[in-house]
Amino acid sequence: MNELESCARQQGKTLLVLDTATGSGAELFYHNCGWKKVGVIPDYAQMPDGTLTGTTLFYKTL
Helix, strand or coil, rough: HHHHHHHHHHHHCCEEEEECCCCCCHHHHHHHHHCCCEEEHHHHECCCCCCEEEEEEEEEEE
16 A cells, blocks of 8 residues: 555655445555545445445545
8 A cells, every 4th residue: 555655646646535345344444544534325336246335435645
């Protein structure tokens, strides 16, 4: 993650945005990396088993 952020800074980026499946381990990972949770869009994506899941949006200011 540090390398990704370093590359973004070198390219003049000041804000990164991402989304990940709500309830996934990735939510905790991004939180622990200093990303800020913006919110959740419910029923955004279909999982392999056919159920719908939300997506959680994050941002990080560089």
